[in-house]
Each structure stands twice: as structure tokens, then as C-alpha cells.
């Protein structure tokens with residue numbers, strides 16, 4: 001029987017919220033090759049170089065690395081690659097071609113493998129990030145892991161395991177050894193082609209009566225559910241989501257607004273079935289009784305839990321003025337919102353209220369290829385992103401939009417809507433001016449989806465976020481919380497309580513919460529990393545904190561720059577565009593507990609490109 005339940009009455013970021021306060025005054029190694037420890041892909045082939053029966057097409061359940069040392073047996077020394085079942089082996093380069101201490105990708109059997117020679121260890125792993133496929137060779141190597149240059153995911157260089165997010169999968173690890181000056185690799189052809197490795201999941205044990213319940217099927221909820229199984233939990237895993245589809249890649253919604261939801265699912269239906277993860281779709285949690293350990297559902301049913309993870313995310317803020325609920329006044333949070341808005345905006349006059357990342361991505365999408373007849377953006381600052389990225393960067397981004405025909409109305413508040421035939425026909429500004437509109441999009445932040453907990457004993461802070469400790473546990477033992485709604489201690493800020501609306505943070509929280517739910521004691525210790533895409537240009541942002549000065553290195557005019565946000569003498573965050581891996585390097589530096597000084601960036605505006613572990 002299917003574990004997926006669809007209930008017919010389905011219900012329907014504060015991006016950089018953490019920094020939205022913005023520009024406020026802020027008070028080796030010896031070249032010694034070792035044979036790597038390896039665990040073979042080939043079942044029955046105990047060690048490298050031993051033929052056996054291969055597990056074909058079973059990459060989704062492949063090993064998570066580790067294992068026994070390579071035996072003294074040598075690999076085939078054929079000059080061409082040789083194949084045994086699903087395995088392929090061959091020479092990828094000469095020993096002298098290896099990086100002295102670093103990483104380099106090599107062609108192998110029509111694909112690429114990333115060879116890492118680090119701290120005297122040699123390893124070979126997948127060459128592409130499991131998230132969107134960035135070449136990891138261009139990322140940051142530090143402390144046994146490589147950080148992706150695009151959005152900051154991290155992979156262990158020995159096992160290929162994912163250690164920081166976004167992305168859910170690990171990458172393959174391959175066997176590598178040096179024999180008589182030749183560097184040889186052995187790999188599963190399937191893994192080589194897939195380039196990703198999904199960790200094995202435990203099966204449900206019917207004798208285990210524990211029930212771990214997750215409320216919210218977004219990034220955090222999805223990551224928690226699968227991590228529970230990957231960590232060997234064999235009780236019931238129940239994922240409750242009020243949406244009518246399986247968890248999906250929410251950041252895509254404002255970048256590819258017309259994309260079909262089934263194209264952006266994080267995992268297939270079969271995946272959840274194979275992991276015995278029960279997904280209740282179209283079901284809302286309406287309350288939690290922590291005494292009885294019960295979740296009350298919109299269906300009238302209750303679900304008992306032993307441990308609970310709450311990750312209900314944000315919901316778009318409305319303006320709270322008459323007219324903001326009219327049918328052509330849109331927000332974007334779900335695929336249904338995005339798809340319907342994209343269709344409604346075709347060849348229409350669109351007014352975007354708010355210069356948040358979501359509003360600006362929507363404006364970029366609708367002004368590309370003349371999808372909308374016109375796009376006007378209304379902001380309450382002098383340029384977009386002024387609070388989060390500073391005036392100069394915001395100004396340059398505005399110019400980029402203006403080159404595409406987008407109009408901006410700055411320093412303006414919206415005080416009302418004019419109405420015609422039950423629809424908004426214009427947006428009225430505090431100046432008295434009315435801007436004509438067929439379609440209005442609100443991009444004015446999000447509020448946490450936590451009202452349903454009002455009657456529960458789970459505390460919320462004044463803004464409605466749920467405080468948690470470093471293990472993401474609330475003050476109620478066994479009740480965990482993560483993602484957009486969590487108020488959690490940020491390790492790079494000495495444990496300051498923050499709420500951060502980033503996809504990477506949400507996936508990481510789900511993972512860490514699951515580790516702690518399964519009895520481990522793992523603090524949340526990840527550097528926030530955010531990205532946005534505007535007209536195909538990716539801006540990366542990492543770090544955290546209010547700033548009082550911005551120093552820009554590189555070439556802002558040509559959109560190839562690094563912006564350093566400083567608070568006093570210290571750089572607290574960084575944004576980059578066209579300067580990879582500056583953001584990954586800086587994130588890794590923060591991860592290691594180090595920091596940059598303002599003077600260092602004054603001396604060298606491109607220092608983030610040169611940071612070494």
C-alpha cells in the first residue's frame with residue numbers, strides 16, 4: 001500500500017532576513033601518496049582489483065564510505081580502461097600530474113573524477129556538486145572537505161558524504177591508487193554517470209513502535225525525514241505537509257515561475273516509499289498537545305509522536321491594508337502561486353511591491369523575453385537591496401534591471417489600491433500617485449507559520465519564531481524545530497539568537513535535528529549561505545550581521561565584484577557576483593572560526609579569492 005496520502009482539501013522569505021536590518025551603525029604538505037581506504041562498490045569483491053558480482057543500478061543505496069584498507073593487490077595495468085560488470089578501472093594520470101596539495105579533475109571513462117591530494121591523503125570523488133552540478137574543482141578545499149563554489153554545499157573528500165547543504169545527496173567516492181608512477185582509479189560506471197550518491201536508508205521495523213513526526217514538508221522537513229532513515233531509525237516517520245505535492249525545490253519558484261511542480265521535486269514518490277516514510281499531503285497540523293504528545297490534524301485525526309520536528313516555514317507577508325487580498329494581488333510561496341502568477345502576468349502591466357529577493361527575482365523573470373507588457377518595482381528605499389547589500393550594489397543591480405526596461409519608484413510606501421471589477425487596477429503610493437496595474441505582486445517579507453501553536457506549550461518569541469538550543473530542541477524535550485521558523489543560536493555570532501530564511505539553513509537544520517532526534521548530540525554549526533539569480537547572474541551572500549561600511553573589490557560596473565560588509569574593524573559578511581569562489585572561501589574561513597579585518601580588504605579588494613585554509 002502506498003505510504004503517500006493525499007487529502008483533497010489541500011491548503012493552498014524573508015530572504016536575508018537576518019541581515020535585513022542592513023546598514024545600521026553596529027555598536028603541504030610532503031608529497032606522500034597513500035593508498036586510500038576504500039569500500040568497494042562491487043559486492044563479493046572484497047577489495048580493489050578483485051572481480052566479483054556487481055550491484056548494477058543500485059547507486060541509490062550505495063555505501064557511505066569508510067571501510068577497509070586497500071590490499072596489496074594491484075589493479076589492472078591496461079593502458080585503456082577495463083571493465084568488470086559495472087566497474088571500470090584505468091589510469092587517469094601520472095603521479096607527477098597530481099596536485100601537490102589541492103584538487104584537480106581528470107577525465108575518466110568519458111566522465112570526470114575529482115582527485116584530491118590533501119594533508120598527505122589521496123582520494124577520488126565525484127567532480128560535480130550534488131545540488132546543481134557546480135564543478136567542485138573550482139570550490140574551496142579545507143579541513144578534509146570541499147565547499148561548492150556556487151551555493152556552499154560541502155562534501156567530505158574521503159567519503160564523498162555531504163556535510164553541509166543545499167543539495168541532499170552525497171557524491172561518489174572512487175578507489176584510487178598509485179602504482180609505478182601511474183594513478184589509477186576504479187569506479188562504478190553507474191555512479192560515474194549519475195555523479196550522485198544517495199545514502200542508504202533503514203527500513204521500518206514493525207516491532208519498533210516509536211513514531212517521529214515532522215510537521216512541514218519543505219526543505220527542512222524533507223531533509224529531516226530522510227536523515228532519520230539514513231541514521232538507522234526504524235520506527236514510523238510521518239511527514240505532514242499542507243501542500244498537495246511532495247517536497248520540492250522552493251528557490252526555483254521565483255527563478256523559473258512557469259516550471260511544473262513535478263519537475264522540481266526533491267525526491268520521487270518511490271523514494272519515500274522505499275524509505276517507509278509516510279507522507280500526509282494536503283493535511284495541516286492544527287495544534288500540538290505536548291502533554292499527550294499528539295498532533296491534531298485538519299482531517300480531525302490525531303497523530304501520536306515520541307519526537308517531533310516542526311518546520312512549517314514562512315508565509316508571505318501582506319500589507320494589511322484594504323485591497324491587498326484582491327484576486328490579482330499575488331504572493332509567491334508555492335508552485336501554484338508561481339505558475340498562476342506567470343500566466344496571469346503575460347502581456348500585462350505588472351507592479352511589484354517590495355525590493356526583496358523574491359520580488360526582484362519575479363521582476364527579472366517577468367521582464368525577460370517581454371513576458372509582461374511592463375514591470376514597475378516600488379521600493380521603500382532609494383535602491384533595491386539597500387538594507388541588505390548596500391547602496392552601491394543596489395544601485396548597480398537597479399541599472400541592470402533598467403537596461404531590461406524595468407521601472408523603479410523609490411522611497412515610496414503603498415497606502416492603498418484602486419479597484420475596478422473586483423480587482424486591483426492600481427497601486428496608490430504615499431505621495432498620492434497611483435500606478436496603474438493589471439497584476440500586483442507583493443514581495444514584502446514573510447512571517448513565520450506558527451499560529452497553529454498558539455494554544456500549545458511550545459514557546460514562541462515576540463515575532464512568532466520558535467526559540468531552540470544549539471541542538472535545535474525547543475524548551476519542550478523531544479520537540480525540535482528548524483528552518484525559517486526557528487530562532488537558533490548562530491555559532492559564528494557567539495550564539496546570538498537569529499532566524500534566517502535561507503534554503504541551505506533549512507536543509508541543514510532538518511539534517512541536524514534528525515541527528516539529535518536519533519540520540520546524537522550535534523550542534524548546529526553552519527555558516528549561512530544564500531544566493532539569488534537575476535537575469536542569469538548569480539549573486540552569492542554569506543556570513544551574518546549588521547554592518548556600518550561596505551568595501552567593494554573588483555569591478556562593480558561590469559558585475560564582477562566582491563562586496564565586504566564591515567562592522568567596525570571586522571568583515572561580517574560578503575556578497576559576490578562573478579567572483580567564485582570568493583563566497584565559498586569566505587564561508588569556509590568563518591566555518592574555521594577565523595575572520596577578515598577591514599584593513600585586509602582595504603589593502604586587497606580581492607582577498608576573498610586568495611584565502612587559503
Ligand SMILES: Cc1cc2nc3c(=O)[nH]c(=O)nc-3n(C[C@H](O)[C@H](O)[C@H](O)COP(=O)(O)OP(=O)(O)OC[C@H]3O[C@@H](n4cnc5c(N)ncnc54)[C@H](O)[C@@H]3O)c2cc1C
Nearest residue numbers: 216218219220242251284285312313483484501502503506
Ligand atoms: C519564491 C522563493 C524563492 C526563494 N529563493 C531562495 C534562494 O534563491 N536562495 C535561498 O537560500 N533561499 C531562497 N528562498 C528561501 C527558502 O526557500 C526558505 O528559506 C526555505 O524554503 C525554508 O524551508 P522550511 O523547510 O523552513 O520552510 P518551507 O520550505 O516554507 O516549508 C514549510 C512547509 O510547511 C508547510 N506547512 C506550513 N504550515 C503547516 C501546517 N500547519 N501543517 C502542515 N504543513 C504546514 C508549508 O506549506 C510548507 O510546505 C526562497 C523562498 C521562496 C518562497
Ligand code: FES
Nearest residue numbers: 129131132148151
Ligand atoms: S551547485 Fe553546489 S551548492 Fe548549489
